Amino acid sequence: MKPQVVILGAGFAGHTAALHLCARLRGKADIHVVSPGNRFTWFPGLIWVGTDTMSPESCQFALAPVYERIGAAYQDARAVEIHPESNVVIVCDGDGSRETLDYDFCVNATGPCLNFDGTPGLGPRVGTTLSICTIEHAMQTRNEYVDLVRALHKGSRRRLVIGIGHPAATCEGAAFEYLMNVEADLQRRGVRDRAELVWLTNEPEAGDFGVDGIEARKRGVIATGASLVRMLLDERNIKTYMAAGVTKVDPGRVHFEQAGSDPASLDFDFAMFIPQFRGMPMKYVAADGHDITAEMTQPNGFMNVDADYTPKSYDNYAAADWPATYRSPRFEHLYAAGIAFAPPHPLSKPKKSPNGVAIQASVPRTGMASGIMGKTVALNIVDQIEGRAPTHQARMSEIPAACIASMGNSFFHGSAASIIMMPVARDFKRYPSYGRDLRLCELDVGLAGAWTKRALQSAFMWKLQGHPGWQLIPE
Ligand SMILES: Cc1cc2nc3c(=O)[nH]c(=O)nc-3n(C[C@H](O)[C@H](O)[C@H](O)COP(=O)(O)OP(=O)(O)OC[C@H]3O[C@@H](n4cnc5c(N)ncnc54)[C@H](O)[C@@H]3O)c2cc1C
16 A cells, blocks of 8 residues: 555645655655645735735636646545544545545644634724735735725825734734835825825834844845835835734724833724734544644644744744754654744744733744745655655754745836845854854845746746646745
């Protein structure tokens, strides 16, 4: 019997793992992908969907034909339980019928659960704030944005608040990019002067992005992401609230605690807030049937892997805390990759409001990092199937991140802030001055970044559909 590899989730991590496993194990293992909805979503494009400058169809493709072509089985279902002692997962399809799948290897790549409930009144389902975290949310945001632009054209004035909807949320880069695209789009449509723009974020300072900021050497001088982002916000006349943790939203009004200030609130006409991310609700069950979820996950619901989860103070965080292989410490046939794995700790500096609310950006696991983790897990499974111990490692304190925050979606008038950092999590033992290799770090703003962002979307949509030559495009 061929070994059975079950991948839960077909996003950046899971789908990348499936591509690499099929390429390396075709005929030698059965690859089975379980993911609801039969769609891959290119999340970076949702920024442009939310400003009505890109169609939703450009950001998605159907998974089933890709898996048929590359030789994987695809199941449109959702995993609800993992039984790691019995090597079994329970999946549930759209009708609610349950099925048991045996596995020899399992990859949990189920991404984030959008925890709107973590902030009372937040989100498009119960409240008046919008989101761009799913294709449906981005389309709803687009519709409201188009209505808002119509009102501005008629001479109304509006306040737009964009940012982070929970004191410990992550994904600040996506919210910032949406803010900058809204600003550029309002300029393009000639209504910017009637819109007041506000940036409200849990980051301790501008340009932190949940990774403790970024520095780069520019002509012998150290440039910081903080000064770059502060300049971008100031020259666009965007009001900012930093180290601000949203605690509640009433219709048209957001309440927040802020380090160094009294609690405050702000009226809005249009608001887009990223919610807190938690692990996808999933039960872990022992062979005797008892629930071992608390032993398998951190309190935020993300799955434990080979990280050091010993509680530490910010000054004692270490590069070696970060997981290397993404394998469960208890079950050698179970992995978690992408947003689904539990990070050992945040990277941003912690802050507290005078009322004691902890305000600390969580660590982002971006598309690039998730893809690298997906590939690493795939290669480790290949190692195990071929009788070796896992040899592939991708600690966040050893891998780079490249981010391009667009500021408008135009080949002629667009711009973007391009950031490269190496490594993502600072390693002060290896790089004593900044914790990063400044020879590899980059920080730039310009039209070239906007072109690169569009080119990357085309290249990655090609790669992720497994078209000829996909392996030549790196994660
Ligand atoms: C608006 C926005 C813009 C972004 N822009 C960028 C960017 O420019 N650059 C960048 O690097 N990153 C960007 N990101 C971050 C990037 O999208 C994430 O890092 C990436 O999607 C994480 O990959 P993942 O595989 O862990 O999760 P996902 O991509 O979310 O994939 C999770 C998969 O699991 C499936 N799933 C969920 N529950 C279950 C279940 N129970 N069983 C089985 N399957 C399940 C989901 O349907 C999905 O297919 C952006 C994010 C957002 C929201």
